[in-house]
Amino acid sequence: MIVRKKIDRIEFGLFSSKMIQKLSAAKIYTPNTYDEDGYPIEGGLMDPRLGVIDPGIRCKTCGGRLGECQGHFGHVDLTRPVIHVGYAKEIYLLLRATCRACGRLLIPDDELKKYDIEHPSSLKSSIWGRAQKVSDTEGRCPHCGEKQIKIKFIRPYSYYEGENNLLVTDICERFEKITDDDLRYLGLHVRPEWMILSSIPVLPITTRPSITLESSDRSEDDLTHKLVDILRINQRLEENINSGAPQLIIEDLWDLLQYHVATYFDNGITGIPPARHRSGRPLKTIAQRLKSKEGRFRKNLSGKRVNFSARTVIGPDPNISINEVAVPRLIAMELTVPEQVNERNIDDLRKLILNGPKVHPGAYNVITSIGRKRIMDENKEELAKNLRVGDIVERHLQDGDIVIFNRQPSLHRISMMCHYVRVLPQNTLRLNTAVCAPYNADFDGDEMNLHVPQSEEAIAEADVLMKVQECIISPRFGRPIIGGRHDHVTGMYMLTKDGTSFTRGEALDLTRGIVRLPKGKKRFTGKEIFEQLLPKDLTLSYEGKLGKVCIRNGKLISGVIDSEGMSGTLLKEIFIRYGSDVAREFIDNSTRIAIRAIMKYGFSIGIDESDLPREGLERIEKIVEDAKTEVDRLIKSYHKGELRIIPGKSLEESLEDYIMAELGKARTMGGKIAEEYAGDNSAVIMARTGARGSLLNLTQMVGLVGQQAVRGKRIKRGYNSRTLSHFMKGDVSAEANGFVATNFKTGLRPTEYFFHSMGGRESLVDTAIRTARSGYMQRRLINALQDLKVYPDRTVRDDSGTIVQFKYGEDGIDPMKKCYLE
Numbered sequence: 001m002i003v004r005k006k007i008d009r010i011e012f013g014l015f016s017s018k019m020i021q022k023l024s025a026a027k028i029y030t031p032n033t034y035d036e037d038g039y040p041i042e043g044g045l046m047d048p049r050l051g052v053i054d055p056g057i058r059c060k061t062c063g064g065r066l067g068e069c070q071g072h073f074g075h076v077d078l079t080r081p082v083i084h085v086g087y088a089k090e091i092y093l094l095l096r097a098t099c100r101a102c103g104r105l106l107i108p109d110d111e112l113k114k115y116d117i118e119h120p121s122s123l124k125s126s127i128w129g130r131a132q133k134v135s136d137t138e139g140r141c142p143h144c145g146e147k148q149i150k151i152k153f154i155r156p157y158s159y160y161e162g163e164n165n166l167l168v169t170d171i172c173e174r175f176e177k178i179t180d181d182d183l184r185y186l187g188l189h190v191r192p193e194w195m196i197l198s199s200i201p202v203l204p205i206t207t208r209p210s211i212t213l214e215s216s217d218r219s220e221d222d223l224t225h226k227l228v229d230i231l232r233i234n235q236r237l238e239e240n241i242n243s244g245a246p247q248l249i250i251e252d253l254w255d256l257l258q259y260h261v262a263t264y265f266d267n268g269i270t271g272i273p274p275a276r277h278r279s280g281r282p283l284k285t286i287a288q289r290l291k292s293k294e295g296r297f298r299k300n301l302s303g304k305r306v307n308f309s310a311r312t313v314i315g316p317d318p319n320i321s322i323n324e325v326a327v328p329r330l331i332a333m334e335l336t337v338p339e340q341v342n343e344r345n346i347d348d349l350r351k352l353i354l355n356g357p358k359v360h361p362g363a364y365n366v367i368t369s370i371g372r373k374r375i376m377d378e379n380k381e382e383l384a385k386n387l388r389v390g391d392i393v394e395r396h397l398q399d400g401d402i403v404i405f406n407r408q409p410s411l412h413r414i415s416m417m418c419h420y421v422r423v424l425p426q427n428t429l430r431l432n433t434a435v436c437a438p439y440n441a442d443f444d445g446d447e448m449n450l451h452v453p454q455s456e457e458a459i460a461e462a463d464v465l466m467k468v469q470e471c472i473i474s475p476r477f478g479r480p481i482i483g484g485r486h487d488h489v490t491g492m493y494m495l496t497k498d499g500t501s502f503t504r505g506e507a508l509d510l511t512r513g514i515v516r517l518p519k520g521k522k523r524f525t526g527k528e529i530f531e532q533l534l535p536k537d538l539t540l541s542y543e544g545k546l547g548k549v550c551i552r553n554g555k556l557i558s559g560v561i562d563s564e565g566m567s568g569t570l571l572k573e574i575f576i577r578y579g580s581d582v583a584r585e586f587i588d589n590s591t592r593i594a595i596r597a598i599m600k601y602g603f604s605i606g607i608d609e610s611d612l613p614r615e616g617l618e619r620i621e622k623i624v625e626d627a628k629t630e631v632d633r634l635i636k637s638y639h640k641g642e643l644r645i646i647p648g649k650s651l652e653e654s655l656e657d658y659i660m661a662e663l664g665k666a667r668t669m670g671g672k673i674a675e676e677y678a679g680d681n682s683a684v685i686m687a688r689t690g691a692r693g694s695l696l697n698l699t700q701m702v703g704l705v706g707q708q709a710v711r712g713k714r715i716k717r718g719y720n721s722r723t724l725s726h727f728m729k730g731d732v733s734a735e736a737n738g739f740v741a742t743n744f745k746t747g748l749r750p751t752e753y754f755f756h757s758m759g760g761r762e763s764l765v766d767t768a769i770r771t772a773r774s775g776y777m778q779r780r781l782i783n784a785l786q787d788l789k790v791y792p793d794r795t796v797r798d799d800s801g802t803i804v805q806f807k808y809g810e811d812g813i814d815p816m817k818k819c820y821l822e
């Protein structure tokens, strides 16, 4: 019978020394663990009453064998009590809140009556604050009249009363005097003296097993080492006390005991050096086992390693569909799919069994009603012959199988999408470059994971919900995230721009294997080649990057295809009107034709392309000069006090704003001129079509770099009232505050270079901080929201069925589908 119990509540508390002793199966008192024969010593840390870690031995406490006995706690009685480091702060607060003589709460009784003892939590903080005020100001106890002395806390575990060091035994004595009623007012459910340890629990040996090395030496767990340290000091302290050693020596040893007990709990306390191994490696004690990413919670409880997965470096393959992923044969032969035998696949599966596990389209196991049988050379013929409908064959991954592909950090749901397998040679996982964006993948060494769903339900669900073509529209902003980019855009621009003409031969070359050209036509324009990819009844006009694009009945009447066409409005319209299959086909085909086109024309960029004619350079120089004079004029009028103040700002702020505006204007104008003269070169084409780069990038290369900013302001920090020693003190001119008047091509002046580096450093730091912080934020959000679900009635509920939102996202709109509203 299975006994099911419902947990009503969980309460965290403290063990008293009595409870620790009651819990214990053995008192541990000697630091020695094994005798000369290698048997564990009774009363040592490997005491057989604490559980079993060796096969064939029975537990001395419960009689269970290895695996049956979970292990039992022991305990160590400390010669002198020590502070529980986890409660050091609470001890400090309580010392301040209570009287040093009588132990009462430092609040008069009549005032205390006003607080509601039944609901202490609501007033807890005010009671604490009220009581501590008395001792902080060295007032008198309202109960016994004793003058209080200010308590000082020095991390991690020292307390001073005035100049006197408070001994742990003194603290313990004081805490024992505190009445239960006073504790209830403070909202405490445990006796405060439990925060001071006179015994410590010894973890069962199953939690700190020793490892037998090849040389038959034993290597002990870090926790055992730590406990040995505690026992050793504990023993020495006892011996010294018994022999009447001077107080100073005893206090030193006591402090050492405190250190070892503290680091037994947490070896990462700030303010004390971590306990180390002989090798210099810090010991991993209790807190280290639980904490952070590698700790028990995040590594073993929230996360589990999975089977049926693969991971390797990724690479590009423009020839496979966006729906596909190229899987190395080596991986395909390691991963398996369970396939049920039916009349239609029985012959194919027989062939796979005959191939065995070592030949590619092969199989590992056959599962019949009797059980699982491994396919081997000796039995494969028989297994193939006896294969029956209803059996299951665990076969290799094959072309067309469904897998889930993932790249970390998995920040949104399109970080995991479903792909169809293409088993191909070589050792990398390959994806179509149009799918890089949702994964944020590039090929500078990125690795990705592959998961093979193992049941028909999982496969169907992945196929319907997670397939790449279903994720073309981003759930984040409702526009395509998958689609042609970079060279695809440039290639399509070069193909579809006005005035292109191809012979039938050339056109066939571009479209071979992708689309069929209309019969009989001898010459084609680029637009005519492109329109073969469009649905025959598509009529649409939209504003592209380079002007209006007009499509009527599947014919590209006017306009060129740019990033709006490859991965913007046009793609979105195709997706909405014709569905994901047509959209996927459009992406697959348009990118391939674009690549062929760009390869046919050739496309490159060189430094000489960003040359500006003399006249252009002079005009930019003039603009910079004019801006500087204007800034000087502003500064002059500021000094004269003639500057008009912007409402809500100080005079200095107003000046800053005017200067910023003036210099911003200079850059815009400089950019316009650079654009005007740069003409129609490759860089400009890429920027204008939305393939890569921007006109701002170009401006900074050939025009001027512009104002550098730190914390959104002109650069002001540096030496005493100046940024650099190159300038006069109090100089507010453009060049002294981070305005870069030169461009990257001619090169920056040293001061400009320095300012530019300041701005660059800020953005670098920002990104580093942002990723760290957003990761933490994301983890907390996931933990808070993980069991929310959208129900069929469109309400959002948690796991108990409580409604969190009446409408999903308060408006009931799925951003991925919001385009259907338009």
Ligand SMILES: [Mg+2]
Residues within 6 Å of the ligand: 441, 442, 443, 444, 445, 446
């Ligand atoms: Mg990368």
Ligand SMILES: [Zn+2]
Residues within 6 Å of the ligand: 050, 051, 052, 059, 060, 061, 062, 063, 064, 069, 070, 071, 072
């Ligand atoms: Zn046991």
Ligand SMILES: [Zn+2]
Residues within 6 Å of the ligand: 099, 100, 101, 102, 103, 104, 141, 142, 143, 144, 145, 146
């Ligand atoms: Zn008192």
